[in-house]
Amino acid sequence: MKFKFKDKAITGMMVVVPEQERLFVDDMKMFNAPENRSRKLAMVMGYNAHRVVEDGVCASDLAEYGFKNLFETGKIKPEEIDALVYVTLSPDHFMPPTSCILHGKLGLRRDCFCTDIAQGCCGFIVGLLQALQLLEQQGVNKVAVVNADVLSRKVSPKDRNSYPLIGDAATITIVENRPGAGDVVADVRFDGTRSMALKVPAGGFRQPSTPETAIMSADEEGNERAPDNLVMDGTAVFNFVMADVPPMLSDLVMDAGKDFAGIDKYYFHQPNRFMLQKLAEKLDVPYEKMPNNVVEHYGNSSGATIPSAMALNDFESLCRETKKVCFSGFGVGLTYGGIVMNCGNFDFCETINYPNKGE
Amino acid sequence: MDKNAFLDELANILDEANVEDAANLRDYPSWDSLAVLSIVALADSKFGFTLKFPDVKGLTTVADLWAFFEKNRTK
Numbered sequence A: 001m002k003f004k005f006k007d008k009a010i011t012g013m014m015v016v017v018p019e020q021e022r023l024f025v026d027d028m029k030m031f032n033a034p035e036n037r038s039r040k041l042a043m044v045m046g047y048n049a050h051r052v053v054e055d056g057v058c059a060s061d062l063a064e065y066g067f068k069n070l071f072e073t074g075k076i077k078p079e080e081i082d083a084l085v086y087v088t089l090s091p092d093h094f095m096p097p098t099s100c101i102l103h104g105k106l107g108l109r110r111d112c113f114c115t116d117i118a119q120g121c122c123g124f125i126v127g128l129l130q131a132l133q134l135l136e137q138q139g140v141n142k143v144a145v146v147n148a149d150v151l152s153r154k155v156s157p158k159d160r161n162s163y164p165l166i167g168d169a170a171t172i173t174i175v176e177n178r179p180g181a182g183d184v185v186a187d188v189r190f191d192g193t194r195s196m197a198l199k200v201p202a203g204g205f206r207q208p209s210t211p212e213t214a215i216m217s218a219d220e221e222g223n224e225r226a227p228d229n230l231v232m233d234g235t236a237v238f239n240f241v242m243a244d245v246p247p248m249l250s251d252l253v254m255d256a257g258k259d260f261a262g263i264d265k266y267y268f269h270q271p272n273r274f275m276l277q278k279l280a281e282k283l284d285v286p287y288e289k290m291p292n293n294v295v296e297h298y299g300n301s302s303g304a305t306i307p308s309a310m311a312l313n314d315f316e317s318l319c320r321e322t323k324k325v326c327f328s329g330f331g332v333g334l335t336y337g338g339i340v341m342n343c344g345n346f347d348f349c350e351t352i353n354y355p356n357k358g359e
Numbered sequence B: 001m002d003k004n005a006f007l008d009e010l011a012n013i014l015d016e017a018n019v020e021d022a023a024n025l026r027d028y029p030s031w032d033s034l035a036v037l038s039i040v041a042l043a044d045s046k047f048g049f050t051l052k053f054p055d056v057k058g059l060t061t062v063a064d065l066w067a068f069f070e071k072n073r074t075k
Helices: A024-030 A035-045 A059-072 A098-106 A123-134 A192-197 A234-255 A273-283 A302-320 B003-013 B033-046 B053-057 B062-072
Strands: A002-006 A008-018 A021-023 A049-051 A083-087 A113-117 A142-149 A169-177 A183-190 A265-268 A322-331 A335-344 A348-354
Touching: A002 A123, A008 A059, A008 A302, A008 A335, A021 A024, A024 A035, A035 A273, A035 B033, A059 A098, A059 A142, A059 A169, A059 A348, A083 A098, A083 A123, A098 A113, A113 A123, A123 A142, A123 A169, A123 A183, A123 A302, A123 A322, A123 A335, A142 A302, A169 A302, A183 A234, A192 A234, A234 A273, A234 A322, A234 A335, A234 B033, A265 A273, A265 A302, A273 B033, A302 A322, A302 A335, A302 A348, B003 B033, B003 B062, B033 B053, B033 B062
Parallel strands: A008 A348, A083 A113, A083 A142, A265 A322
Antiparallel strands: A002 A183, A008 A169, A021 A049, A142 A169, A183 A335, A322 A335
16 A cells, blocks of 8 residues: 655654664574574674573563653653554464553553554564554654564574574554655555464464473474474575565665665665665665664564664664665565655664663 | 586686586585575676575586576576
8 A cells, every 4th residue: 555645754763672682693502503504694694693682581671761761851741742653473472462561551641542462574664654643643743662572482493593693673663744844755565375484383273382382393494493482484485585576676666756875875775685685686675775674683573673674774864864764674564664754853863772670 | 608608607616726517516515505605796786686595405416507507597
């Protein structure tokens, strides 16, 4: 579905990553694979360090920590928030919605609209679109979009396909009406026929978790995981991204009255360095216009990777100047989408650590 | 990309000095999911077709793989 908005802007961004860091050289010891192949994998994919929560930490704990920092430093006030859009695949509970839990903890107004959205890799795009639509309503001036996931808790440490890339994070993106900000053009597409390409098979109502669903078994390559764990069909996801994302983006950029060369910066979801480099080659976009280093610093934190890429690479310039940017997310759903808009002159753009509680 | 360039690329993917037509792909020690993904990416970028994992499963030798690339290439 295509969307068009006018005079709306991102005005601030906060990224919260867990202090706890895992290193690929340590992860490697858990895999049933020759060391030289693991090292090559790390080189190609850009695996190095990734941030994962300590036991028991929820995505909303990271988000709450970020909001409290913003309140304490006076960057935003709780009473200014007109809507809270909470995007996650790792909710605190099935009931209640996590946005309601945060609403209470943060002391938001009773007329602040709260909603949870279950989206992952494309969650920044879908969450931002929800915020832009809310801003069309009279009296809505400031929307907080949260992208938060702790999917490391669902990935088997013995799964070489997923564990070295997984990261946890929460990001807060403030979206506001800004006269003169210009056009926002967006497109989001879905292919539910391939919805099982990325999944956590057990733990929902279709297949509730039982002692049996926690039992690990090895795939043909020796990766061990249980039905309670996240599993992805890596080759199918790669082919999906290469085949379906470029034509969608080509349409989008044209709708925005631009060509690929006319975009200053491409902030894309960060699955791994390899896929982003291949995507840049396919779009004929230079690597330096499309950051690909979130996986090596923090890991792939699902919907939180786009703000992470922005705060990691361009926190200074995003507060100083405005650029024409193209966002894109693609993955679980399968969902893929993009947004072209003017972006910059943020009030804040920073990354903070969520401190370790354990010793 | 001609056959020789393809074989060089495949050897590189499999960490081998060279690869033989008659060799079974699965006999190379470096045949793993990373190798398969690299071959899938090669099909996409240099040969202009989508190579699916089930297709790869149906191929046995280096010659089979090249024949499949030749048959499906669009560039």
